[in-house]
Amino acid sequence: MIVRISTEGQYELSSADAEELNRLDNAAVAACEASDETGFRETYASLLEFVRSRGTAVEDEFLAGSDVILPPPDVSLQEAQAEFSGEGLLPG
Numbered sequence: 001m002i003v004r005i006s007t008e009g010q011y012e013l014s015s016a017d018a019e020e021l022n023r024l025d026n027a028a029v030a031a032c033e034a035s036d037e038t039g040f041r042e043t044y045a046s047l048l049e050f051v052r053s054r055g056t057a058v059e060d061e062f063l064a065g066s067d068v069i070l071p072p073p074d075v076s077l078q079e080a081q082a083e084f085s086g087e088g089l090l091p092g
Contacts, residue, residue: 001017001021002058002066002067003021003067003068003070004066004070005070005072005073006069006071009057009060010058011052011055011056012055013055017050020050021050021051021068024046027039027043028043028044028047029084031043032077033085035077037077040080044073044080045073047070048070051070071083
C-alpha cells in the first residue's frame with residue numbers, strides 16, 4: 001500500500017500495517033467529530049509517525065498512484081474535519 005503524506009512524500013507500507021493504520025484513522029475521525037483539537041493533534045502525529053517509521057520511503061522517480069493521501073502535518077482541525085469524517089481516509 002502506498003501512503004502519501006501531502007507536502008512530504010510517499011511511503012510503502014505492508015498490508016499487515018493496514019489494521020493499525022485504520023485504527024489510527026478511526027481515532028482521528030473520532031477526535032474530529034468531537035472537535036477535540038488536542039486529541040486530533042496527538043492521534044494525527046501518531047498516524048504520521050507510524051507511516052514514517054513502518055513505511056519505506058518511495059523514490060521520487062517512482063510513478064504510481066497513492067492508495068491513501070494524508071493531509072500535511074500542519075493541517076488545521078477545521079481542514080481535517082472535512083477529510084476525517086464518516087469512514088475516514090481508509091474506508092472499511
